[in-house]
Amino acid sequence: MFRRLIPFDQAKRIINDQLKLGALGxxxxxxxxxxxxxxxxxxxxxxxIPPFDRSTVDGYAVKAEDTFNAQENQPIKLITRGMVNVGEKPKIQVGVGEAAEIVTGAPIPEGADAVVMVEVTDRKEAELYVFRAVTRDENVMKRGADIRKGxxxxxxxxxxxxxxxxxxxxxxxxxxxxxKIPLVAVLSTGAEVTEPGKELSAGRIYDINAYSLSTAVRESGGNPIYLGVVPDDEIQLRRALKHALDTANMVITSGGVSVGPKDLTPKIVNSLGEPGVIVSGIAVKPGKPTTVALIGKKPVFSLPGHPTSALLLFHLLVRPVIQLISGRPSTEGKTIKA
CATH class of the missing domain: 3.90.105.10 (Molybdopterin biosynthesis moea protein, domain 2)
Structure with missing residues (x-):
C-alpha cells in the first residue's frame, strides 16, 4: 500500500486531528x-502550615515589650515559668515580666509574642537576664507562613x-x-532480528529497537510492554498485533514498513480495524517509511527498522502522544533553521 509521501507538518496535523486523545483517566x-x-x-x-506559631530558635518565649530596655551592659530581668517542648501543647501562659524556655519548633505559649535567643541570655535558677531586645514576632514562624488553609x-x-x-x-x-500510565506495546519485526541474550547466528543482529524504544516510552511517561521479536510472517505478525492491541493503549512496531516483499506491517495493521492507516510515508530523512494507524481509539506507530530512524521518529511523533495520554506537559524539541 506504499505510498504517497506527505510533508512532516501535514503528518503531524493528521495525527493530531485523527487521534483526538486525552488523558486516560x-x-x-x-x-x-x-x-x-x-x-x-x-x-x-x-x-x-505550620498549624501554629512556632519558635525558630532555642531560647525563651517572652513579651517583646518586656525586653525593649535590654542592653549588653544593662540586662533586664525576667522570671522563668517552665519549658515548652516540641510535640506538645504549651501548658504555660507568659505574663508581664515572665519568660518560658522553648526549643526550636515548639509552639509559642499564650501571652508570648517573641523569642529571645539563648545566646543573649544568662539564667540563674528562675531568674533570666536578657542582654538584647527583641521585636514582636522575632524568631517566630507564624501560623500559615508556608501554606495557608485553602x-x-x-x-x-x-x-x-x-x-x-x-x-x-x-x-x-x-x-x-x-x-493513569498508558500501556505501550513494543515489538520488533524481521527475520534477521534476535532477542538479546540468545545465540547470534550468522546474518542476524540483536534487537536494538525494542530496548531503546521501551526506554524512550518510559522516559515519556508510559509503561512499555515488550512483546519480543516477530518474524516476517503474516499469520504470526497479525496474531502479535492483535495481542498488542488487546493488551495496551497504543502500539509501537519497528521494521517491516518499507516496500519490500517482507514489509507486511502497514497492510496488516490497516486490516485490523477502522479507520486504519492514516499516514503512510513522510517526506523526512531518515524515517521516510514511517506509518501511523488508528485502530478504534488506539494509535499504532510503525517505525523504520534502522535504530537511528526509529528513535528519531519516536521523539518527533510518538513521544508527544504518550505525553498527551499520560497527562504530562509536552516537551517537543525546538526547530532550528539550518
Missing part, C-alpha cells in the same frame, strides 16, 4: 508510590518529584489522585 495511589506520576487534580490545603499547593498536570511529594505529606495526605 485518573486513579488514587499511595503517596509513597507517586514519584514521577502526574497530578490529576489541583490540591488544596485543608490546614495552615491555598492551591499543587496544580493538575504537575509531575510529582521529591519536593512535591514532601508538600503533599506536609498537609497530611497519604494518597493522591494521578493520571
Amino acid at each position: 485518573e486513579e488514587e495511589i499511595p503517596l509513597l508510590e507517586a514519584c514521577n506520576r502526574v497530578l490529576a487534580r489541583d490540591v488544596v490545603s485543608a490546614l495552615d 491555598e492551591i499547593v499543587l496544580k493538575a498536570g504537575q509531575v510529582l518529584s521529591a519536593s512535591e511529594i514532601g508538600v503533599l505529606a506536609a498537609i497530611g495526605l497519604t494518597k493522591v489522585k494521578v493520571f
